[in-house]
Structure formats: C-alpha cells, structure tokens
Amino acid sequence: PRKARLSRRDAGVLDEAFDRCGAVCKEYAKTFYLATQLMTPERRRAIWAIYVWCRRTDELVDGPNAAHTSALALDRWESRLDGVFAGRPYDMLDAALADAVAAFPAVDERPFRDMVQGMRMDLAKSRYATFDELYLYCYRVAGTVGLMTVPVMGVSPGSQAGVETVYAGALALGVANQLTNILRDVGEDARRGRIYLPQDELATAGISEADIFAGRVTVEWRSFMKGQIARARAYFQQAEQGAAELNQESRWPVRCGHLCFCTGRSWTRSRPTATTTSASEPTFPRPRSWRRCPKLTSGPSCLLLLRRGAVD
Numbered sequence: 001p002r003k004a005r006l007s008r009r010d011a012g013v014l015d016e017a018f019d020r021c022g023a024v025c026k027e028y029a030k031t032f033y034l035a036t037q038l039m040t041p042e043r044r045r046a047i048w049a050i051y052v053w054c055r056r057t058d059e060l061v062d063g064p065n066a067a068h069t070s071a072l073a074l075d076r077w078e079s080r081l082d083g084v085f086a087g088r089p090y091d092m093l094d095a096a097l098a099d100a101v102a103a104f105p106a107v108d109e110r111p112f113r114d115m116v117q118g119m120r121m122d123l124a125k126s127r128y129a130t131f132d133e134l135y136l137y138c139y140r141v142a143g144t145v146g147l148m149t150v151p152v153m154g155v156s157p158g159s160q161a162g163v164e165t166v167y168a169g170a171l172a173l174g175v176a177n178q179l180t181n182i183l184r185d186v187g188e189d190a191r192r193g194r195i196y197l198p199q200d201e202l203a204t205a206g207i208s209e210a211d212i213f214a215g216r217v218t219v220e221w222r223s224f225m226k227g228q229i230a231r232a233r234a235y236f237q238q239a240e241q242g243a244a245e246l247n248q249e250s251r252w253p254v255r256c257g258h259l260c261f262c263t264g265r266s267w268t269r270s271r272p273t274a275t276t277t278s279a280s281e282p283t284f285p286r287p288r289s290w291r292r293c294p295k296l297t298s299g300p301s302c303l304l305l306l307r308r309g310a311v312d
Contacts, residue, residue, distance in 0.1 A: 017096035021048035028055065038252045039153075046100035046152045053097050054145060057115055061122045071123060078116045085109050106151035111144035118144070126194045131231075134182075134198055135175065142178035146170025153250035161245045169242010173254075176235035183228055187215055197228070 025048045026033040032051075036044045060069045060077060080090050087102060089095040101107045118140025128134040150170045155163060182189070182196040189196055190213050202208075205224040243254045 013092070014095060014099055017092045017099075018045040018048060021045070021052045021093060021096050024048075024055065025051050035252070035254075039249055042103060043152050043154075043250065045096070046104055047149060049093075049096040049100040050145070050148050050152070052093055053112070054115065054148075056093070057119060058141075061119045069123070071120065074116055074119055074123070078113060081109060081112055081116075100152070104152050107148060108151075111147040114140050115144045127199055128196060129199050131198045131201065134196065137196070138175045138178040138182075139171065142181075143171040143174035146172075146174045150246075153254070154247040156245055156247050156251070159245040161241075166242045166245045169239045169245070172235045172242065173239035176232050176239055179228070179232040179235065183225065183232065186212065190215075201227075 022033070022045070025036070029051065036047055039047065057077065060066065060073065080094060082088075083090055084094050084098045085101055087098055089098040101109075118137060121137050121140065125137075128137065147167060147170060150167055155166050159166070186195075186197070195202075195209060195212055197212075202212075202224070206220045207218075207224055211218070211221070243251060246254060
C-alpha cells in the first residue's frame, strides 16, 4: 500500500524539493514551465516532480555521463521507485515525487517502470526492424509520460468521453512527440550510429543505411518522410481529442506548452523547428486547432490570451 503524504514537520523540506523541481523545469523547459503556471499549485508541483524524474531518467542514457551507464545502473534506478511509491524517498527530488504520487493516488507506478525499460532499449538497440518495434520504444520513452500525468491533470467533470479516450489521447501525444523528435533528429542520431526509422519501410522505399549516414536527400527520401510525417500527424490528431477532455485548468497548459517539446524524451529537450531540406530536418506545423493563436507559445502573451478566453 502507498504511504500517506509526509508529515507537516517535513513541509519545509518538501517546499525546498518542489522549488528545486520547478527551477529545473524552468531552466530546461521554459515554455512548459510557463504553461504550468495556469495549473492549481498542487497539480503544478506534481507535474514538476514528474518532469524532473523523467529528465533524470533520460539523462542516465543520454546525459553527459551516459557512457558510464550500465544495465546495473538502471536496475538501481528502477529499484528506487519502490521507495518513492512506498514513501521512502532516496533524495530530495525523489521526496517531491513521493509526495506527488501520495497526493494523487491514481498515479500508477507501471508507466515509470516502463520508461526505465525504454532506457534499457537505448542501451541495447540501435535499429528497429518494424514500426511495431519503434512504437514500443516510443511508448516507453514518451507515451508513458501521458499515463503518468493524466491522473494529476484530471478529467473535466463535463466530459462526455470515457476515461479511456483521455488516456488514449495522452498516450498518442507522447508517441507523436517522440516520432517528431526522431524524424527531425535523423542526422544527429546517425552521427551516433543510430537509426530510429523502421528498417522494413526504409527498404521498401529504396533507402539504405549508407544514404542516411551520408545525409542524401533524394526523391525517395522525401517521399518516405512524407509518409512518416503523416503518421505522426495522425497521432497528434488523436491526442487533440483527449486534451479536450482534461480539466480546464490543465487543458490550457497542455495546449499552451504544446508538449511537442515537453514529453518523455521530448520533455527534456528543445530543438529548433526544421524544414525538409535535409535528411535530418522535417517540418511539423502546429495542429490546426492551435494555429488560431499565433502567439500561443510566446510567453506572457500566451498567458494573457488564455486568461482572457481568447483560445477555446
């Protein structure tokens, strides 16, 4: 059973822990941090704690010390989740997450463990034979974030959709964001000897690994990328359906932050928008419902427009 929240005598420590989580979020995900200001304080702090845990998990295999990360290190990291969910945190940042999951009992431990499994895939795999294999990876490293955060964000009391629709949308958003990252980072990943594209679809398109490593932009490559982009857009469309069913105070942060650069591995990075001029630079315009507000991610202007009800 999950332990109750920490006692009042620990309030000072928790305040410091959540402040640190907020500072990390503000430093590495500025737009998303700004969007969380529209949430209630308790939801905001919980989202910060989840963000920080996801970031720390990602850095195990993609941070400055990633070369020293082993399967044993991931075992130790995963075992710390037992303490978090039992109310026995290892450090200050774990304490923030422990308090968050106690405050929102519907937060499930499974997605956290699944994300660690995604990190294990990065240690063991550098190719994906089919989209089914790639989808599993996308779910583990990014789709899991949606499953972690929906219980915190909450479903709108007036929602006519089932809870399954909300969770499916959150999962789709994570997958869409990860596919976006993959498509725009083809060149960067290739320089690290990795190809996060379905091998069977590359073969069908007549594209070899040598083409990718050389950054060749051919007619075949452009056609292939159009298909990959269409797939990502389909997941974004599914995600919009779920976002519309969230509590209002959580719905706006999801749309404001766009979460295209803020979920799972996407949550931990911010890269420039690209074009289809090279093998590593596809274009992903904002989903249609977010194009109505040209300043949707422009800091204070976004908050002002949302508070005035300019975005529905």
